[in-house]
Amino acid sequence: MGAYMSEKKYTKDHEWVSIENEIATIGISNHAQESLGDIVFIELPAVGNSVKAKDEICVVESVKAASDIYAPIDGEIIEVNNNLENDAAIINQDAENEGWIFKMKISDSNQYSELMSEDEYKQFLEQ
Amino acid sequence: MPINYKTGIINEHKNVRNHSGIFDVSHMGQILIEKNESYLHKLEKYIPLQLKKLIKNRSHYSFLLNKDGGVIDDLIISNIDIKDKSYLYIVYNASRKKEDEEIFISCAPNAEKIYEKNCLFAIQGPDSINVLKNIIDIPNNMNFFDILISKYDNNEIIVSRSGYTGEDGFELSIPNESAENLITHLLKNENTMLCGLGSRDSLRLEAGLSLYGHELNEKITPIEAGLSWALDKERLEDENLNGNKVLSDQLKNKLSNKKIGLISTSKSMLRDGMTLFDNNNNAIGKITSGCFSPNLNKSIAIGYIISEFNTDNPIFCEIRKKFELVRINNLPFVKKNYKKNGSIYE
Numbered sequence: 001m002g003a004y005m006s007e008k009k010y011t012k013d014h015e016w017v018s019i020e021n022e023i024a025t026i027g028i029s030n031h032a033q034e035s036l037g038d039i040v041f042i043e044l045p046a047v048g049n050s051v052k053a054k055d056e057i058c059v060v061e062s063v064k065a066a067s068d069i070y071a072p073i074d075g076e077i078i079e080v081n082n083n084l085e086n087d088a089a090i091i092n093q094d095a096e097n098e099g100w101i102f103k104m105k106i107s108d109s110n111q112y113s114e115l116m117s118e119d120e121y122k123q124f125l126e127q
Numbered sequence: 128m129p130i131n132y133k134t135g136i137i138n139e140h141k142n143v144r145n146h147s148g149i150f151d152v153s154h155m156g157q158i159l160i161e162k163n164e165s166y167l168h169k170l171e172k173y174i175p176l177q178l179k180k181l182i183k184n185r186s187h188y189s190f191l192l193n194k195d196g197g198v199i200d201d202l203i204i205s206n207i208d209i210k211d212k213s214y215l216y217i218v219y220n221a222s223r224k225k226e227d228e229e230i231f232i233s234c235a236p237n238a239e240k241i242y243e244k245n246c247l248f249a250i251q252g253p254d255s256i257n258v259l260k261n262i263i264d265i266p267n268n269m270n271f272f273d274i275l276i277s278k279y280d281n282n283e284i285i286v287s288r289s290g291y292t293g294e295d296g297f298e299l300s301i302p303n304e305s306a307e308n309l310i311t312h313l314l315k316n317e318n319t320m321l322c323g324l325g326s327r328d329s330l331r332l333e334a335g336l337s338l339y340g341h342e343l344n345e346k347i348t349p350i351e352a353g354l355s356w357a358l359d360k361e362r363l364e365d366e367n368l369n370g371n372k373v374l375s376d377q378l379k380n381k382l383s384n385k386k387i388g389l390i391s392t393s394k395s396m397l398r399d400g401m402t403l404f405d406n407n408n409n410a411i412g413k414i415t416s417g418c419f420s421p422n423l424n425k426s427i428a429i430g431y432i433i434s435e436f437n438t439d440n441p442i443f444c445e446i447r448k449k450f451e452l453v454r455i456n457n458l459p460f461v462k463k464n465y466k467k468n469g470s471i472y473e
Contacts, residue, residue, distance in 0.1 A: 041394040061396045063136045
């Protein structure tokens with residue numbers, strides 16, 4: 001059996017989440033990187049931290065402004081994208097793939113199902 | 128004026144430093160005031176220059192001052208003739224139009240707000256002269272802060288060699304009906320591009336130039352802001368100048384605060400409003416402007432600290448509840464590249 005790969009979901013804070021075997025990968029949406037503009041620095045979260053949904057866990061700095069990244073769901077940070085340390089602009093180039101920010105072991109998969117689907121996120125952006 | 132156009136702030140910034148960029152700064156105030164003796168006398172209450180003695184076809188960086196010598200606005204004031212009549216042409220901040228115009232109109236009731244019919248474009252960067260060549264007549268001997276009347280589309284336009292980026296460049300005040308033609312014409316040159324507010328801010332910060340509402344406000348005098356070079360010292364003896372006593376005292380005595388440039392030693396961004404500390408956790412000052420510097424690839428800032436602080440000691444900036452070491456850097460961060468010959472600028 002291949003690993004279960006869920007559809008990508010989105011939060012109202014313009015983050016995306018995808019889940020594979022209870023591991024969530026999180027980044028900011030393409031829309032978010034476009035509105036932030038040139039991203040020059042990211043303060044990555046600490047691996048091993050347990051966090052709750054809506055906790056501020058790290059910061060993305062663009063030329064325009066600093067912007068908080070929130071935990072989309074409860075869980076433990078298990079990995080961060082170290083490539084972003086030296087080149088945060090990867091997020092501008094490929095926000096929803098190579099520009100992933102951190103991975104979490106999630107504790108409550110119901111929280112995930114409550115997030116927006118891609119279509120719902122598109123509608124949310126149009127509001 | 129948008130924050131940036133399609134290619135982003137950093138790209139626009141670098142294009143200005145290396146080639147050329149065009150800023151649509153039509154939101155700024157532009158006013159023409161007839162050079163009549165009574166008007167000039169009234170204006171000299173607010174402006175620390177000898178207005179009657181200004182050299183023709185030259186621009187000056189100056190201020191409108193309040194009763195305490197605080198800065199109501201900073202502005203560029205020029206002396207030009209238009210159709211055989213002599214005028215002061217003043218360019219001032221959009222955010223201060225109301226305050227400034229109240230003063231201009233009270234001193235000179237027939238002052239003409241020409242931003243209502245003229246656009247203002249800044250063409251900045253080392254290639255600006257080549258972008259304008261063959262489109263607008265620019266004499267070879269035109270220096271930084273020279274100003275003259277030229278022509279485009281059979282309309283008279285005001286051309287000054289000036290700007291807000293630390294680079295060579297020009298500002299063109301052109302009637303609205305010709306503005307689109309001119310921009311389309313200029314953009315045919317591949318060395319230039321439209322630039323927005325974001326790169327305008329990072330360019331002026333690298334050049335160590337002040338921004339009203341940040342380094343300057345009604346509670347800061349030009350001397351406290353490190354801009355005493357722009358004051359006519361003779362005028363400080365003149366009772367007719369607002370705040371003349373405060374200003375001449377400040378020139379003689381030690382100031383309580385000083386303006387400094389800062390560079391981040393980490394990758395964190397220094398931003399407006401952040402507090403500065405010494406190594407004993409005492410607050411010693413504040414950042415007034417901060418940004419990412421594309422030329423230095425680090426964050427840079429301008430701020431004020433108390434004068435008694437010994438700058439050989441380390442300074443920390445509080446960034447998201449952490450103290451990060453910052454380094455003092457003389458202003459400007461990037462060397463100015465003006466074409467000058469006896470310019471009053473610096």
